[in-house]
Amino acid sequence: MTGLWTLFYKELLRFWKVSLQTILSPVVTTLLYLLIFSHVLEAHVQVYPEVNYTAFLIPGLVMMAMLQNAFSNSSSSLIQSKMTGNIVFMLLPPLAYWEFFTAYVAASVARGAVVGLGVGLAGWWFVPLSLAHPLWVLVFAILGCATLGAAGIISSLWAENYDQMAAVQNFIIVPLTFLSGVFYSIHSLPPFWQAVSHANPFFYLIDGFRYGFFGVSDVSPLLALAIVAACFLALSLATLLLLKSGYKLRK
Amino acid sequence: MYDAFFTVREMLRFQSGYFGIRNNNAWIDELLERLALTEKADAYVRHLSGGMKRRVLVAQALVHKPPVIVLDEPTAGVDVELRQSLWAFIQRLNQQGHTIVLTTHYLEEAEVLCNRVAMLKQGQVVALDTTVNLLSRHKAIQLRLKLAPACLPDSLQALSCGRDGEIFKLSLRRHAELEGVLAALRESGVALEDLEVVKPDLEDVFLEMVKS
Numbered sequence: 001m002t003g004l005w006t007l008f009y010k011e012l013l014r015f016w017k018v019s020l021q022t023i024l025s026p027v028v029t030t031l032l033y034l035l036i037f038s039h040v041l042e043a044h045v046q047v048y049p050e051v052n053y054t055a056f057l058i059p060g061l062v063m064m065a066m067l068q069n070a071f072s073n074s075s076s077s078l079i080q081s082k083m084t085g086n087i088v089f090m091l092l093p094p095l096a097y098w099e100f101f102t103a104y105v106a107a108s109v110a111r112g113a114v115v116g117l118g119v120g121l122a123g124w125w126f127v128p129l130s131l132a133h134p135l136w137v138l139v140f141a142i143l144g145c146a147t148l149g150a151a152g153i154i155s156s157l158w159a160e161n162y163d164q165m166a167a168v169q170n171f172i173i174v175p176l177t178f179l180s181g182v183f184y185s186i187h188s189l190p191p192f193w194q195a196v197s198h199a200n201p202f203f204y205l206i207d208g209f210r211y212g213f214f215g216v217s218d219v220s221p222l223l224a225l226a227i228v229a230a231c232f233l234a235l236s237l238a239t240l241l242l243l244k245s246g247y248k249l250r251k
Numbered sequence: 252m253y254d255a256f257f258t259v260r261e262m263l264r265f266q267s268g269y270f271g272i273r274n275n276n277a278w279i280d281e282l283l284e285r286l287a288l289t290e291k292a293d294a295y296v297r298h299l300s301g302g303m304k305r306r307v308l309v310a311q312a313l314v315h316k317p318p319v320i321v322l323d324e325p326t327a328g329v330d331v332e333l334r335q336s337l338w339a340f341i342q343r344l345n346q347q348g349h350t351i352v353l354t355t356h357y358l359e360e361a362e363v364l365c366n367r368v369a370m371l372k373q374g375q376v377v378a379l380d381t382t383v384n385l386l387s388r389h390k391a392i393q394l395r396l397k398l399a400p401a402c403l404p405d406s407l408q409a410l411s412c413g414r415d416g417e418i419f420k421l422s423l424r425r426h427a428e429l430e431g432v433l434a435a436l437r438e439s440g441v442a443l444e445d446l447e448v449v450k451p452d453l454e455d456v457f458l459e460m461v462k463s
Contacts, residue, residue, distance in 0.1 A: 006268025
């Protein structure tokens, strides 16, 4: 297990050393969203009864920041290692593919959690939130970050340069997180876009996470949990198989 | 080839950890000292010179004390003093039981360090033997003579293998032939002002292999 712990620690240290970029920057960016959207829409939108718009917005923004940063952590680390060639120092030692997976995903969860905590605490300063179901908050946070951590590994395995990696981030991850109900309830959408939103797994992450705060959600939290868990398992299995096969790493 | 986020010492600690080794600080310190990197232990690798980066790679390769060490031109681009230090370190590792596969363009390096040498020409192995056997293949001993007058007697012309200014070069197969050369000079009334016996080295062997 020393190898796993070492790789995990190295990944933690990697993002911690550039915390202005990896932690503070996303926290500030997310708070800007909070300031602007709450200022513009606070008086016009109320999604759930007895929950003002700013309060509604905060859990969504927290989750969005966690997901994007969890993805960034594993993907940027691995693509950099591939591009610079230092990946060889992780491939030569007797590190099992599952250790590789666990270390990268755990570090993604850690970064997501730190960023999420930063956004959450800053948001709390605007609107003190209640935690109706803290365990649900924790479960959705961990599952969400782990899922995106695995997605980050897959993307960086596939990508052959920084441009391809950025394309995945900008054209898949960011749109899916923005269009997942962070800023609105999907009940406010036309039926077609509601159906489209139901096909977006990020929607269930946001909705389930928000349920943990308010005790109300757009879909059943159990359904959201089942879908999120299935996504995590499917992506994890795919990642493990790719790592085991040496896809674009050893071949 | 290096991770821009970490210092030399951090990289070596990580590399130890990947191999399941904890508390490897003593060996890391020794590696840093042997490779003249102690002062740069806490520097980021991206700030090091090319030669230093190469030495960091050598340290990474050695940090887990592998039984077989493959060193690809480890002394390329390093100064003479450090090259001697690296040679001594490589010899010590070898004495401690590490098998070392060394690739080099410096035949002197191969001759000093290697028990067994493979020579390659255009990707093909043209010789593979112990260093002693390879050297013994090249029978010729070169004799460098400075004569007065500067004239090689006719009886020694058959041994001549060239001239370098005032120096006549003769090729002998055995040291015992030296006595015959001296006798021929005496008989011809030619005085010997200077004499040098040059033993064959791997470079001679390599050139002979390449020619053949």
